[in-house]
Amino acid sequence: MRAGFLSFCYRTTRFIVTKILYFFQGLFSCPKDLEPAVKFGDAVLSTISIIGAPLYNFKIPSGKDVGVFGLKFPSPLMAASFKSETQILNIWLRMGLGGATFKTIMKDERSGNERPRLQDASLAGEKGLLNSMGLPGPGMTQFSREIPGHDLWDIDRPLGISIGGGSLSEYVENVNHVESALKEKSFSYFYELNISCPNTLNGQTIGEDPAQLDTVLNQIRATVSTPISVKVSPDLPNEKLEQIGEICRSASQVLINAGNTQFKTPAEVEVNPKTFIMEGGGFSGPALFRRTLDMVKLFSQFDFPIMATGGISNIHHIRAAKENGATLFGMATALVLDPYCIPKINAQL
Ligand SMILES: Cc1cc2nc3c(=O)[nH]c(=O)nc-3n(C[C@H](O)[C@H](O)[C@H](O)COP(=O)(O)O)c2cc1C
Numbered sequence: 001m002r003a004g005f006l007s008f009c010y011r012t013t014r015f016i017v018t019k020i021l022y023f024f025q026g027l028f029s030c031p032k033d034l035e036p037a038v039k040f041g042d043a044v045l046s047t048i049s050i051i052g053a054p055l056y057n058f059k060i061p062s063g064k065d066v067g068v069f070g071l072k073f074p075s076p077l078m079a080a081s082f083k084s085e086t087q088i089l090n091i092w093l094r095m096g097l098g099g100a101t102f103k104t105i106m107k108d109e110r111s112g113n114e115r116p117r118l119q120d121a122s123l124a125g126e127k128g129l130l131n132s133m134g135l136p137g138p139g140m141t142q143f144s145r146e147i148p149g150h151d152l153w154d155i156d157r158p159l160g161i162s163i164g165g166g167s168l169s170e171y172v173e174n175v176n177h178v179e180s181a182l183k184e185k186s187f188s189y190f191y192e193l194n195i196s197c198p199n200t201l202n203g204q205t206i207g208e209d210p211a212q213l214d215t216v217l218n219q220i221r222a223t224v225s226t227p228i229s230v231k232v233s234p235d236l237p238n239e240k241l242e243q244i245g246e247i248c249r250s251a252s253q254v255l256i257n258a259g260n261t262q263f264k265t266p267a268e269v270e271v272n273p274k275t276f277i278m279e280g281g282g283f284s285g286p287a288l289f290r291r292t293l294d295m296v297k298l299f300s301q302f303d304f305p306i307m308a309t310g311g312i313s314n315i316h317h318i319r320a321a322k323e324n325g326a327t328l329f330g331m332a333t334a335l336v337l338d339p340y341c342i343p344k345i346n347a348q349l
Contacts, residue, residue, distance in 0.1 A: 002054070002058075002343075003058065003340050003343035003344045003347065004340075004344065006055065006340050007338050007340035007341065007344060010041075010044075010338055010339070010340055011337070011338050013044065014037070014041055014337070014338075017037055017040050017041075018034070018037045018120070021036055021037050021040075031116050031274070031275045032116065032119065032272070032275045033115055033116035033118070033119075033275070034116070034118045034119050034120055034129070035115060035116070035117070035118045038118065038336060041336070042085060042087075042088050045088060045091050045339070046087050046088070046091075048091075049087070049090075049091050053094075056091050056094050056095055057094050057095075058094070058095050058096045058342070058343035058346070059096075060074045060075045060096045060098070060346055061346060061347065061349065064076065064098075064346065064349050065098070066098070066327050066328065068227065068255060068305045068327060068328065069190070069227040069253045069255070069305070070227075071099075071158040071188055071189075071190060071227060072158070072188070073098030073099050073157065073158055073328065074098050074157060075096055075097060075098035075346050075349070076098055076318070076322075076327060076328050076329050076349070077096065077097050077098055077318075077329055077331065077342060077345060077346065078097060078098060078099050078100060078101065078160070078307065078309075078328050078329060078330045078331070079092050079093075079097055079099075079100035079101060079330070079331065079332070079335060080101060080257075080309045080330035080331055080332040081101040081102060081103055081104055081160065081162035081192060081194065081231070081330075081332075082103055082332040083100075083102075083103055083335075084102055084103040084137060084138075086150050086151070086152055089102075089152055090151065090152055090155065091339070092335060092339055092342060093152065093155045093157055094155070095339055095340070095342040095343055096342045096343050096346045097157070097342055098157060098158075098328070099157045099158040099159060099160065099328075100152070100157070100159055100160065101159070101160030101161070101162050101192055101229075101330070102143075102159065102160065102161055102162055103135075103137060103162065104135055104137070104162040104163065104164040104194040105137050105138075105139075105140060105143045105161070105162065105163060105164065105174065105178075106135055106137060106139065106140070106164045106165070106166070106170075106174075107139060107140050107165065107166065107170050107173070107174055108139045108140075109137070109138055109139035109142070110134065110135055110136050110137055110139070111136055112133045112134035112135060112136030112137075113132050113133065113134035113277050113278060114277045115277065116275050116276060116277060117131060117132045117133050117134065117276070117277050117278070117281070118130070118131045118132075118133065119131075119266070119271045119275060119276060120271075121264075121266075121269035121270060121271050121283055121285070122269060122270040123264070123268070123269050123270075123283060123285070123287040124287050126285060126286045126287040127285060127286075127337075128269070128283055128284050128285020128286065128287055128288075128333055129283070129284050129285060129333050129336065130264060130266060130269050130271050130276065130281045130282070130283050130284075131261070131281050131282050131284070132276065132277060132278040132280070132281030132282070135164060140173075140174050140177045140178070141177075143178070144177050144178050144180070144181040145181070147161070147178065147181055147182065148181055148182060148185055148187075153185075153187050156188065157188070158188045158189060158190060159187070159188070159189045159190075160189070160190050160191070160192045160229060161178050161189060161190070161191050161192065162191075162192040162193075162194050162231070163175055163178070163191055163192065163193055163194065164194045168206070168212055168215055168216050168219075171193060171206070171216050171220075172216060172219045172220055175191055175220050175224055176220075176223060176224065178191070179223070179224050179226065189226065190226060190227040190228065190229055190255075191220075191224075191226055191227070191228045191229070192228070192229040192230075192231050192257060193206075193213075193216065193228060193229070193230050193231065194231050194260075195207040195213060195230060195231065195232065195233075196231055196232050196233030196235075196236070196259065196260040207232060207233050207236050207240065207244070208236070208240065210240060210243040210244045210247055213230065213244060213247050213248075214247045217230075217247065217248075217251045217254065218251075221251065221252065225252075225253070226253075227253045227254070227255065228251075228253065228254050228255075229254075229255050229256070229257045229307060230244065230248055230254060230255070230256055230257065231257040231259070231260055231309070232244055232256060232257070232258055232259050232260070232295070233259055233260045233262075234258075234259035234260060234261075234262050234288060234291040234292065234295060234310055235262055235263050238294075238298055241258075241295060241298055241299070242298065244256075245298070245299055245301070245302045246302075248302065248304055249302045249303065249304060254304055255304050255305040255306065255307060255328075256299050256302075256304060256305075256306050256307070257306075257307040257309055257330060258292060258295035258296055258298075258299055258306060258307070258308060258309065258310070258326075259288075259291065259292055259295050259309060259310045260282070260309065260310065261281075261282025261283055261284045261288075261310075262282065262283050262284075262288055262291070262310075263280055263281070263282065263283070264280060264281065264282075264283040265279060265280045266280070266281075268283075269283050284310070284311075284332055284333045285311060285313075285333040286311045286313050286317075286333075287311060288310035288311035289310065289311030289312065289317055290311075291310065291311075292308050292309065292310035292311050292312070292321065293308075293320055293321060293324060295308075295310075296308050296321050296324045296325055296326045297324050297325070299325070300324055300325030305327045305328070306325055306326045306327060306328075307326065307327065307328035307329065307330055308321035308326035308328070308329050308330065309329070309330030309331070309332070310330075311333075312329050312330065312331050312334060313331065313333070313334035313337075313341060314341070314345065315345050315348040315349070317329075318345060318349070
């Protein structure tokens with residue numbers, strides 16, 4: 001009831017704010033750009049957190065917990081890797097996520113692509129997002145320095161550290177870098193190898209050449225025993241996914257995160273190409289779910305845990321993915337459009 005009402009308020013405010021934003025962008029002849037609306041949504045949530053706990057503190061119903069390689073998730077709902085603002089992750093966790101994955105971190109500080117790099121999009125009548133953020137972030141040194149001090153650890157739910165890299169050795173070095181900052185702590189965390197980001201050429205090659213994944217996993221396992229999630233792209237053909245499955249099966253404490261955004265040109269997803277900086281980007285949202293389910297089915301032949309990501313936004317998605325073998329469920333676009341889906345889904349689990 002409370003979640004339903006707050007969800008309505010959030011969606012209505014978001015709708016109005018987005019329309020006003022587009023009106024003024026048109027008025028001042030600026031290109032349409034969704035990013036300010038997302039920032040506004042984040043600011044609203046942050047303000048709410050000052051006003052009071054009733055607006056964002058939701059209890060996770062008991063008995064919904066799942067365990068993966070010793071990590072205890074009080075709910076199977078996860079924030080997929082796309083957000084780095086800890087204040088927002090904190091609020092989503094208090095709304096009832098079982099865990100959250102930080103946005104992919106690269107070796108060097110990056111400002112990402114020029115804007116506009118995020119737009120409302122639509123595929124087969126389903127609303128979603130098209131992004132070409134280009135992995136903006138503070139870089140590994142700053143990230144590793146700050147991460148042990150985050151108040152997110154106080155909530156005591158597993159956190160994922162998503163690692164990207166411009167080469168095989170960079171992936172390994174990046175994991176080792178974070179591990180040296182966290183290994184003495186008693187935090188609950190896992191690594192996620194983003195081998196599927198469509199925005200960086202090198203990031204994509206590991207998924208395209210699974211032998212490289214084998215090398216990276218072996219090199220990481222030489223020094224690090226923390227659980228690892230391997231996040232695969234829905235754009236990879238099934239044969240490659242099966243090869244990746246074989247490699248992950250023979251590695252220790254490795255789970256699969258199936259999957260990520262799908263590569264689309266702006267025209268394919270009803271975005272005006274003139275309002276998007278790149279020729280294509282990562283499409284996300286409910287239209288991805290069919291492919292996510294296919295991937296979950298494919299990976300269910302292996303005996304590692306599966307996180308389903310891509311298009312998940314309601315209890316029906318969760319049930320279908322769970323029946324086919326998924327244990328954890330990652331969400332990104334659904335959290336942007338309405339984070340109150342978290343308590344609503346938790347109540348229906
Ligand atoms: C704005 C935005 C930024 C993203 N950044 C990352 C990222 O840094 N690393 C990553 O692995 N996936 C990233 N993703 C992909 C999401 O984690 C998720 O896999 C994808 O959006 C599909 O899930 P969804 O349909 O629930 O959004 C991003 C998605 C969006 C929309």
